[in-house]
Amino acid sequence: MEENRNPRPVEETSKLPTITLFVLIAMVIALLYVGWQSVRTGSTKDDELVSKSPNSVAMSGQNNAEVIVPPPLEETGDNVAKDDKKKEEKEEEEKKSVEPIEKKVSEEEKPTKKTETPKGETITHTVQSGETFFGIANRYNISKATLQSLNPDVKADGIKVGVTKLKVKIRTIHTVGAGDVLRVVAQKYGISKQALMDANKKTKDMAERGEKLVIPLQ
Known part of the structure; x- marks a missing residue:
């Protein structure tokens, strides 16, 4: 009679190790999957960092720093041109005041x-x-x-x-000597024969010995 009251579940006891085994296998698979995902995510991030340019990486690392952007070269050139123009205008005004x-x-x-x-x-x-x-x-x-x-x-x-x-x-007075014709006298003083004739009111290339000839200025 006592044996019929508390029968031992033979079937349930035999199923427990099997269930435990499946749970352990599932946990191992889950851990492997999580580890594989983490490895894959890490490799993806490394690829992104490599693909980024050095400037973009440097800028991303300076979230709170103030970025100073240099002015374009064209604007700088315009400023230099304006300064040169102002300088030229100032010089022209000074020249006008001095002239x-x-x-x-x-x-x-x-x-x-x-x-x-x-x-x-x-x-x-x-x-x-x-x-x-x-x-x-x-x-x-x-x-x-x-x-x-x-x-x-x-x-x-x-x-x-x-x-x-x-x-x-006048330059001087020349006294005519032997062989002194007007052409020779003019050459002696470095003037033209016509200038010598005009100064002495002569119409011919002739002069008398002892005559005083006016030698005009050059």
């Missing part, structure tokens, strides 16, 4: 240069018939301004024949 002063000084100096008395001998010329103030200046190869400076009291349009005496500048 009037230089011009004024040069204009003041011009009359002095024109009226400067040339070096040489001074002789007195008596106005002859048909001569003019300007013609006398040309005859002695001097400027009208120089002739006026030598004769400040004489008016150019007030000269009188045989009365007005003008001071003129």
